[in-house]
Amino acid sequence: MSDATTTNLTLAYYPGCSQTGTAAEYDRSSRACCAALGVGLVDVPDWSCCGSTPAHTVDHHLAGALAARNLIQAELTGHDRVATPCPSCLAALRTASHHLAEDSHPNGAAQNNASPGDADPNSRTRPSFRSQVERLLDRPAPLRSVAVSVLQVLVEDVGVEAIAAAVKHPLTGLRVAPYYGCIMNRPPGLMAFDDPENPTALDRVLTACGATVVDFPFKTECCGAAFAMPRLDIMQRLSARLLDMAASCGADAIAVACPLCQMNLDLRRGQVNAFSLGQGGIGHAMPVPYFTQLLGLALGLPESGLGLDKLVLDLRPALAAAAERTAEAQKLSAQAAQAQKSAKANGKNGTGHGPKPGCKENTPCA
Amino acid sequence: MHIPTPPLDLEHARDASFQAAVASESGQCLASCYQCGMCTAGCAYTPDYDVPVHQVMRLVQLGLREQVLSCRAIWLCASCQACTTRCPNNIDVARVMDVLRHMARRAGHAPEANVKTFADSFLASVARHGRVFEAGLAAVFAIKSGRPMQDAGLGLPMLTRGKLALIPHEPTGNGKAEVAAIFARFNRFADQGAGRHSHDDVQRSGTPKASANTPKARSDTAKDSAPTTEDGQ
Amino acid sequence: MRIGVMVCHCGNNIAATVDCEAVAAAAREFPDVVFATDHMYACSDPGQGTIEKTIRELKLDGVVVASCSPRMHEVTFRRAVERAGLNRYMFEMANIREHVAWISLDRKRNTEKAIDLVRMAVEKLRYDRPLTAKSFEVQKRVLIIGAGVAGIQAALDCAEGGLDVVLVERKASIGGVMSKLDKTFPTIDCSVCVLGPKMVDVGQHPRITLHTLSEVEELSGYVGNFEVTIRKKTPYVDWVKCTGCGACLEKCPSRKVPDSHNEGISTTTAITIPFPQAIPKRAAIDPTVCLHFTKGTCGVCKKVCPADAIDYDLKDEVVTEKVGAVIAATGLDLFDHRKCGEYGGGRYPDVITSLQYERMLSASGPTNGHIQRPSDGAEPKTVVFISCVGSRDRSVDRPYCSNFCCMYTAKQAILTRDHIPDSRAYVFYMDIRATGKGYEEFVRRAQEEYEVQYIRGRVAQIYPLYPLAGPEGNQLVVRGADTLLGVQVEIKADLVVLAVGAESAHGAPALAEKLRISYDAYGFFLESHPKLRPVETNTVGVFLAGACQAPKDIPASVAQASAAAGKVLALLSKDKLESDPQIAQVQAMRCIGCGKCERTCPFGAIRMRELRDGAKRAEVVETVCQGCGICSVTCPVRAIQLAHFTDSQLLAEVNALCRTWTETTGS
Known part of the structure; x- marks a missing residue:
């Protein structure tokens, strides 16, 4: 873990459907960062859709079978851990593993909400989750492989110290709101990663990249998820709330880890801004890169390999503004040091350059 | 009043x-x-x-x-x-x-028709291609939801950024067939269980509500909840 | 042998599902039984009278009563047979209520089982022998652990009753949680004004020996004759010389030490006197923060002390005391709200605990009684109280109700409106539990007179309104539900007070192990019986007072403290105590000195005695043995018999039972 380039770390890799289309840049930048940090990824051969949210809203066994098929495929790589960038895929795969494992211990612990009475009076007569899933799969379901997020691999296997050591172009001065999305860490019993209310993994990665992480209170608030299509109004309301909060935190950019969040906040920004303006609020222009894109920049990877051109809202103005602000701050602190040296006058130091709400990057856009 | x-x-x-x-x-x-x-x-x-x-x-x-x-x-x-x-x-x-x-x-309820349509269209796309085909899904949903223009403005930015795959990325091997088979079994079992379920539902629903339990709503559900054949491709 | 049997109906408790007359009739056929009858209530005065009369008239040698559990009435009936001139151990009880009548409705089979149980009791009684208790001297002194309001009350009551009291307190001053409170509900009288005089009394009472900064290390012995080892941590100040003048506090250079008496909302010095009313009012150094101990640099306090009391070379002291009884009064700790990430997990300075708020309200607190937001010192206008933080919450393993939070929250809301008349107070609650005297009326006053807005629902989230707004005007958004309206509600709050629940005192389970008493899954000490023995424990001579048993408010703690003191006074009013003769007895001839019994005895009641030839023999310390029987089954050569439960007595019961089986299956 000390030296990223020498770690012998290889996992199975499940890209997920979005990463072949609307979130191609998430896939590309995740692969690039992993390669640069010595994480080997072996694609799950012949992978299929994990079922995502629609499957479990229709049937838990169908969802289990669609996910389990990919866990079986993952075992073909010879690696028990499957990394995926997408939290929705992660949740689907982990939910399947969780319930399959539960069923293999009929009297196991994690059954339900520790009820005093028998919560499941029909459990003896109802066929088990595992048997139902295996009936749909028409073969035994796996137990060995377990899914982890790319973020978790970077934080826990590579480590933020190693990341910091590998950073070549620190993102100094860039103020980033870390937005985890709602299911990267929740529910905690299932995801078993980071704090469910105030996760810090993304914060630590971005800090290691040299960025300034703002204290973003809505790290895990829902953006409207898949409702953008069937109930655009809901997505607009929720995403607008996130953008307003990020702006009031003084963020130059929102770093995301979920393709659905990214689509709602970036591709659908026009729709969200239209809603805000209609409500008498303001629109926002801040870009919404994937955290892997920011990490890739900091690691000095070529921009072409990070898919920066795929972002609807350009990241470059934010980077330029950050660089400019940093230069100015350095100049001021140099002046202050000079002043202090020449005359031990007042005790003002050069750190008081906190961002102000409503500064340039956050002004309304059309 | x-x-x-x-x-x-x-x-x-x-x-x-x-x-x-x-x-x-x-x-x-x-x-x-x-x-x-x-x-x-x-x-x-x-x-x-x-x-x-x-x-x-x-x-x-x-x-x-x-x-x-x-x-x-x-x-x-x-x-x-x-x-x-x-x-x-x-x-x-x-x-x-x-x-x-x-x-x-x-029980045949779907008061948020578009939410149900979206989930069904998504799974239909998966059943057909083995993975969800985003462009196809968007097109199908736009038509079915009766709001074809809602996301029309997103097409251009997606096209120019190469985010809109116009051909589905299907699994490379047996995946597509295996996923189709999972859905086929799911639908077959659901049909087998449908007698039991609808029996349950009728028996339990005490005073039937006209709006939700009309024969039409019921037959729609039976078709929609088996998301296999429709895709629009 | 002449045996009498009485079968009790227990009203309808037994008679409804057991044919008591048939049981009595069957008993008349058992060997040695000369008399058997049934009775509506054997435990009643006429019932006991019948037992006594029959013993005398028929010259019985022993009695069997078939009725309830021995835990209920064994003592009652033993006294009855004793009054009629029999040895109290020539009595057996068959439990045909809990073990028969209450568990099945099948009258025929119940009656058969009841007959079996009576048969077993009769057979055992035929092997019973009179046993005599021995008596021993007692120490007329009591150890009280913990000097909060419960420990203080118990100490004063015991001392007034003529007992010498050894009072041990972990902190530097006595007073406990109550000394931190501003006002008390439902009377709004000043907490420390009520407690202060009692604290002074403790400090001055000639019969009370006070050990502060001290903890119990070990307790050995048995009721009447305990020996306790106490570690007195050194304050690095000679408390005989120290006058509590406070000169050292003024000059101490390390001033950033979080003040635990003020719940961390202010700082204090490395050498400190906890609060103005502290007893004893003596200075103590915290060596973990003192510059002399951490860096070896400072020595200011030693220089400025006018009494020359500072001595950095002082060491901890270990003292032993002999006592006859123990009262545990270790109180409670509060739930750590850092576990509640949804409320900021301790990240927001303006989200504070109820006890921190209490210190803020207190005139002797760090803000001199002015309510100030920790972030900027501004006076809050909107204060939100959240109930049940760490109570009634299975997700943080605190499923129980903490008992008093509803009341202190009402009090704090009232005081908020009192201190800041143009303020608004909101209370999020799930249920209001106000069952004490005058409590419901108090909550109604908060709602009616003080216009505190109660909102039925829980809060899911707290976050800063505008994170960048800076200290001025920065409010917190409290997002909750009003379940009565069925809507989400949001309040922009200046200050949020979390009604943190009660937890057992830090280290309580370890102390319970030392005292050999039981504790529950949350570390609260277990009483002997929840209704009838609420201050006793299962270790004779160890009693409970206050919140160490369960979360309790001040009136309940004080009441239990006086109850415990009463129990101790009654116990130690006797010059000698009788030991229970139902204890292990070693047959020295059989003992091979292997020592297994010594190792398995949970009470340390067996020691190995060395004979003149160097051989070893087990020996039972009669006053320590609790009669559990573990040694008896451990002994590989059956050299230990438990009196009244000998092998022959138990086998007689088993034989009686098996005989009926072979008879019924045979016939």
């Missing part, structure tokens, strides 16, 4: 087996809920719900089956897990909402 609401005749209105059925399918003890409102307080969708989450739980506790299964709230839950994460009684509330949606589907 005002229609008086008579007192709820609990003995008559309750379906005593309903809470046990939800408990059985979700693995959650609904009797543990003490109505603190934590779920409602933290839910991003409470403003959009017709019945707030804690009252959904309350309706289940009381066995007011029709009122639960016909509400819109259970379709608007995004499974964001805020309720499950914070429930002081360790109830997996989101899973209960899932199960209620499954039951509502079987």
Whole structure:
């Protein structure tokens, strides 16, 4: 873990459907960062859709079978851990593993909400989750492989110290709101990663990249998820709330880890801004890169390999503004040091350059 | 104008087996809920719900089956897990909402038609291609939802950034066939179980509500809940 | 032998499902039984009278009563047979209520089982022998652990009753949680004004020996003759010389030490006197923060002390005391709200605990009684109280109700409106539990007179309104539900007070192990019986007072403290105590000195005695043995018999039972 380039770390890799289309840049930048940090990824051969949210809203066994098929495929790589960038895929795969494992211990612990009475009076007569899933799969379901997020691999296997050591172009001065999305860490019993209310993994990665992480209170608030299509109004309301909060935190950019969040906040920004303006609020222009894109920049990877051109809202103005602000701050602190040296006058130091709400990057856009 | 609401005749209105059925399918003890409102307080969708989450739980506790299964709230839950994460009684509330949606589907309720259409179209795309084909899904949904222009403006920015794959990325090997087979089995088992389910539903639904239980709604559901053949490709 | 049997109906408790007359009739056929009858209530005065009369008239040698559990009435009936002139151990009880009548409705089979149980009791009685208790001297002193309001009350009551009291307190001053409170509900009288005089009394009472900064290390012995080892941590100040003048506090250079008496909302010095009313009012150094101990640099306090009391070379002291009884009064700790990430997990300075708020309200607190937001010192106008933080919450393993939070929250809301008349107070609650005298009226006053807005629902989230707004005007958004309206509610709050629940005192389970008493899954000490023995424990001579048993408010703690003191006074009013003769007895001839019994005895009641030839023999310390029987089954050569439960007595019961089986299956 000390030296990223020498770690012998290889996992199975499940890209997920979005990463072949609307979130191609998430896939590309995740692969690039992993390669640069010595994480080997072996694609799950012949992978299929994990079922995502629609499957479990229709049937838990169908969802289990669609996910389990990919866990079986993952075992073909010879690696028990499957990394995926997408939290929705992660949740689907982990939910399947969780319930399959539960069923293999009929009297196991994690059954339900520790009820005093028998919560499941029909459990003896109802066929088990595992048997139902295996009936749909028409073969035994796996137990060995377990899914982890790319973020978790970077934080826990590579480590933020190693990341910091590998950073070549620190993102100094860039103020980033870390937005985890709602299911990267929740529910905690299932995801078993980071704090469910105030996760810090993304914060630590971005800090290691040299960025300034703002204290973003809505790290895990829902953006409207898949409702953008069937109930655009809901997505607009929720995403607008996130953008307003990020702006009031003084963020130059929102770093995301979920393709659905990214689509709602970036591709659908026009729709969200239209809603805000209609409500008498303001629109926002801040870009919404994937955290892997920011990490890739900091690691000095070529921009072409990070898919920066795929972002609807350009990241470059934010980077330029950050660089400019940093230069100015350095100049001021140099002046202050000079002043202090020449005359031990007042005790003002050069750190008081906190961002102000409503500064340039956050002004309304059309 | 005002229609008086008579007192709820609990003995008559309750379906005593309903809470046990939800408990059985979700693995959650609904009797543990003490109505603190934590779920409602933290839910991003409470403003959009017709019945707030804690009252959904309350309706289940009381066995007011029709009122639960016909509400819109259970379709608007995004499974964001805020309720499950914070429930002081360790109830997996989101899973209960899932199960209620499954039951509502079987009972032929779909008050948020577009939400159901989206899920069905998504799964139909998966069943057909082995993976979800985003462009196809968007096109199908645009037509089915009756709002073809809602996301029309997104096409150009996606095209120019190479985000809109116009040809589905299907699994390279047997994956496509295997996924299709999973769906085929799912539909076959669902059909086999349909007799049982609809029997249950009719038996339990006490006073049938005309709006949701019309023969038409029922036949639509039977077709839609088996998302195999339609894709629009 | 002449045996009498009485079968009790227990009203309908037994008679409804057992044919008591048939049981009595069957008993008449058992060997040595000369008399058997049934009775409506054997435990009643006429019932006991019948037992006594029959013993005298028929010259019985022993009695069997078939009725309830021995835990209920064994002592009652033993006294009855004793009054009639029999040895109290020539009595057996068959439990045909809990073990028969209450567990089945099958009258025929119940009656058969009841007959079996009576048969077993009769057979055992035929092997019973009179046993005589021995008596021993007692120490007329009591150890009280913990000097909060419960420990203080118990100490004063015991001392007034003529007992010498050894009072041990972990902190530097006595007073406990109550000394931190501003006002008390439902009377709004000043907490420390009520407690202060009692604290002074403790400090001055000639019969009370006070050990502060001290903890119990070990307790050995048995009721009447305990020996306790106490570690007195050194304050690095000679408390005989120290006058409590406070000169050292003024000059101490390390001033950033979080003040635990003020719950960390202010700082204090490395050498400190906890609060103005502290007893003893003596200075103590915290060596973990003192510059002399951490860096070896400072020595200011030693220089400035006018009494020359500072001595950095002082060492901990270990003292032993002999006592006859023990009262545990270790109180409670509060739930750590850092576990509640949804409320900021301790990240927001303006989200504070109820006890921190209490210190803020207190005139002797760090803000001199002015309510100030920790972030900027501004006076809050909107204060939100959240109930049940760490109570009634299975997700943080605190499923129980903490008992008093509803009341202190009402009190704090009232005081908020009192201190800041143009403020608004909101209370999020799930249920209001106000069952004490005058409590419900108090909550109603908060709602009616003080216009505190109660909102039925829980809060899911707290976050800063505008994170960048800076200290001025920065409010917190409290997002909750009003379940009565069925809506989400949001309040922009200046200050949020979390009604944190009660937990057992830090280290309580370890102390319970030392005292050999039981504790529950949450570390609260277990009483002997929840209704009838609420201050006793299962270790004779160890009693409970206050919140160490369960979360309790001040009136309940004080009441239990006086009850415990009463129990101790009654116990130690006797010059000698009788030991229970139902204890292990070693047959020295059989003992091979293997020592297994010594190792398995949970009470340390067996020691190995060395004979003149170097061989070893087990020996039972009669006053320590609790009669559990573990040694008896451990002994590989059956050299230990438990009196009244000998092998022959138990086998007689088993034989009686098996005989009926072989008879019924045979016939």
